Amino acid sequence: MTKKCFPYVRFSSTRQEDGSTRERQNALIDAFVAKHGLTVDRALEDPATSAYRGLNASKDGVLGGFLNEVRKGEIEKGSYLLIENFDRLSRDKIVRSNKIFTDLLFAGIKVVILDKNKIYDADNLDFGDWITALVEFERANKESERKSDLIGKAWNINRNKMRSGEIVTKKVPKWLKVEDNQFIVDLEQVNRIEQLFKLSLKYGLLEATKQYNQLYFDKLAPHQVQYILGNRKLIGEHQPKKLYWEDGGKRRLKDEGKAIPNYYPVVIEPTLFFKVQKIINDRKPFTGNYNKQQYNIFRGLIYCRWCGGTIRYMNKGERDYFICTNSMGHKCVVPGQQSIRGKKLFSLFFQFTYRLNIQSLIEENKDYSNIKNEMLAIENKKNKLQSSIDDFKSRLKKMVIDNQSIPNSLYEVLQELENDFSALHESSKLLEEKYNQATQSYNALLEVEHIDIESIIYDRSEEAIEKRVAYNLTLKSIFKGIAIDWLSDMLVLEFKDGTVRYLAEGQRVPTDIPSDIDLPDLE
Ligand SMILES: [Zn+2]
Numbered sequence: 001m002t003k004k005c006f007p008y009v010r011f012s013s014t015r016q017e018d019g020s021t022r023e024r025q026n027a028l029i030d031a032f033v034a035k036h037g038l039t040v041d042r043a044l045e046d047p048a049t050s051a052y053r054g055l056n057a058s059k060d061g062v063l064g065g066f067l068n069e070v071r072k073g074e075i076e077k078g079s080y081l082l083i084e085n086f087d088r089l090s091r092d093k094i095v096r097s098n099k100i101f102t103d104l105l106f107a108g109i110k111v112v113i114l115d116k117n118k119i120y121d122a123d124n125l126d127f128g129d130w131i132t133a134l135v136e137f138e139r140a141n142k143e144s145e146r147k148s149d150l151i152g153k154a155w156n157i158n159r160n161k162m163r164s165g166e167i168v169t170k171k172v173p174k175w176l177k178v179e180d181n182q183f184i185v186d187l188e189q190v191n192r193i194e195q196l197f198k199l200s201l202k203y204g205l206l207e208a209t210k211q212y213n214q215l216y217f218d219k220l221a222p223h224q225v226q227y228i229l230g231n232r233k234l235i236g237e238h239q240p241k242k243l244y245w246e247d248g249g250k251r252r253l254k255d256e257g258k259a260i261p262n263y264y265p266v267v268i269e270p271t272l273f274f275k276v277q278k279i280i281n282d283r284k285p286f287t288g289n290y291n292k293q294q295y296n297i298f299r300g301l302i303y304c305r306w307c308g309g310t311i312r313y314m315n316k317g318e319r320d321y322f323i324c325t326n327s328m329g330h331k332c333v334v335p336g337q338q339s340i341r342g343k344k345l346f347s348l349f350f351q352f353t354y355r356l357n358i359q360s361l362i363e364e365n366k367d368y369s370n371i372k373n374e375m376l377a378i379e380n381k382k383n384k385l386q387s388s389i390d391d392f393k394s395r396l397k398k399m400v401i402d403n404q405s406i407p408n409s410l411y412e413v414l415q416e417l418e419n420d421f422s423a424l425h426e427s428s429k430l431l432e433e434k435y436n437q438a439t440q441s442y443n444a445l446l447e448v449e450h451i452d453i454e455s456i457i458y459d460r461s462e463e464a465i466e467k468r469v470a471y472n473l474t475l476k477s478i479f480k481g482i483a484i485d486w487l488s489d490m491l492v493l494e495f496k497d498g499t500v501r502y503l504a505e506g507q508r509v510p511t512d513i514p515s516d517i518d519l520p521d522l523e
Contacts (some may be wrong), residue, residue: 005038005080005112008063010046010088022047025084028114030080041079047502048488051091052144057100063089065102065498070107077108085115086136087255097137143389159240163260173233175267183265192216193228200229200276223314223323224425227337229280230330235270238263241335251307253333277498297457298322298482305483305492307332314344315458322484338486345484346457348491348503371435376427385424389417445505 007029011021033040044066046056069075081104083089089111090097104111105122112119120129146513158168167181175189195215199208209225212218221229232239242256296313302322303311309326320342327338392414399406456464456471483492491503 002037003080004040004041004076005033005082006041006044006066006075007033007082008066008088009061009084010049010051010280010435012048012050012052025088025114027344028084029082032112032114038080044329050144051087051089052148054090054092054096054143057090057092057096062500067103070109071103075107075109078110079108080112080119082112082114085113087140087143090137091140094134094137097141098134101133101137103115123440129185147173147510155242159256162238162240162263165263173231173264175234176264182209193234194268194272196225196228197272197276200225200279201272205280212325219319220323221314221319222389223328223339224337226280226328227330229276229282231266232273232330233395234266234268235273236262236264236266239335255337285499295323295465295468297468297475299472301479304332304483304485306334306338306487311340311484315388320458324484324486340484340486340489342457345490345491348489349482359383367405368473371431375428375431375435378424378431379520382421382424382428385417389414389421392417 007026009022009025009027010031032038044062046062049056049061051057055061057067066075066081086097086101101111104464105120105125110119110121112440118129120133129401159448160466161168167178172178172183175186175193176183177186178184193211195443196208196212199211200221202208203211205222205226209220209222212225213220220349228234236260239259240256241253298311298313303309304324304326304387306325307326309324309332311322311329312325314321314323321339322342322345323337323339324332324334326332327334327336334336351448371430396406396410396414456467459465478496478498480494484490485492493501
């Protein structure tokens with residue numbers, strides 16, 4: 001019998017590496033699998049995932065999911081885990097890396113380090129092997145730590161420069177530009193913004209936006225206006241941000257120290273600015289602007305990958321957006337307004353969902369084909385038994401007609417056969433239920449495939465709305481959640497069965513997500 005293996009590929013994906021690191025890992029895997037005649041049970045991959053703070057081994061990582069199964073004893077003993085080198089497994093602190101390694105070995109999993117062509121196995125692991133592993137883990141951790149320190153230091157220097165009034169980045173708000181190391185104010189822009197503040201003293205958000213657009217032939221959306229009105233850069237403040245890691249490896253941006261006052265030129269009178277803030281805070285945002293007509297097919301499913309916040313869908317005629325609601329109030333961990341055009345998101349989603357997901361659901365739901373085979377086997381047995389019973393009955397009938405005496409034991413046999421039959425019937429019913437559950441998501445996808453969803457997204461008729469509501473319910477039966485990653489223009493699809501898929505434009509797996517690096521100010 002061939003042994004099962006689980007190839008594991010991870011890349012944190014900096015821009016320079018793109019696909020090559022993945023290809024390199026896969027090439028090593030293919031060679032080993034072929035050489036040792038292994039059966040690949042399931043290919044594991046953590047794309048764009050850092051192992052420095054253990055994200056890949058956390059519950060959000062694919063490796064984390066696998067480790068969970070290993071620890072519960074769900075992975076067959078003697079199976080192989082194939083990795084390029086120890087770095088793939090972990091770049092975390094040595095005590096955590098060692099735990100992952102020993103948990104694997106303890107559960108009877110053989111860990112193969114492909115680039116050393118070395119198989120680690122609990123039964124013949126010697127002291128030297130162990131030390132080698134520890135040394136490798138320590139080196140991987142120190143490497144990441146050093147990289148992170150360097151980038152962190154560069155940003156500390158930048159932040160200190162900013163505090164002493166030096167301009168360190170050319171990324172500045174749109175009413176400013178940098179020339180000869182000086183901020184130049186665009187007066188035209190500032191006048192417009194000031195007008196917006198004055199309108200907001202008198203009118204609600206929607207009306208102020210409307211009046212502003214009429215005045216300047218502009219096309220600002222209310223959420224953009226709301227963002228501008230709350231932007232403290234207008235009163236000169238700059239808030240440095242720092243990236244940090246939560247337990248479990250999740251990245252968060254948080255304020256680094258106090259905001260630097262008077263970093264930018266003050267372009268809006270602080271009294272006017274704070275008066276408008278008070279008006280905004282006393283008011284509910286977007287009241288009356290959200291109605292049934294805007295019912296979007298992702299409602300209740302979609303969220304911000306960075307802050308976990310809810311996403312609002314805004315459809316204003318030609319423009320439609322999905323926006324992180326936290327970012328409207330400057331509360332998302334990614335600074336700045338985070339939104340994606342509706343058309344873009346829909347095309348990202350529909351480009352792949354049908355083909356990709358139906359296939360992956362079939363492939364990854366391992367119960368699926370097993371159950372089907374079992375069902376067929378039982379159906380076979382049932383048919384055979386049925387014909388034996390029929391045969392037996394007709395012989396009994398014949399005996400009755402021929403006036404032969406029928407021994408009681410024959411009735412007992414018939415009774416037994418019929419009991420067997422109903423037992424088979426019961427288990428086939430159970431299997432059918434299991435099968436239906438396993439294929440529920442799959443069937444749901446098949447169902448919605450027939451709906452021409454793209455034609456009803458922007459339709460405001462009652463009928464189209466009803467279809468969108470129905471489509472939304474179907475999506476909810478398939479997906480656990482859909483996260484938008486603004487930084488990499490990517491969607492993360494989480495299926496009900498735990499499968500995770502990444503969708504980026506033109507490809508399934510993104511390649512340019514910042515991972516082990518500190519983020520510059522994004523505005
Ligand atoms: Zn957010």
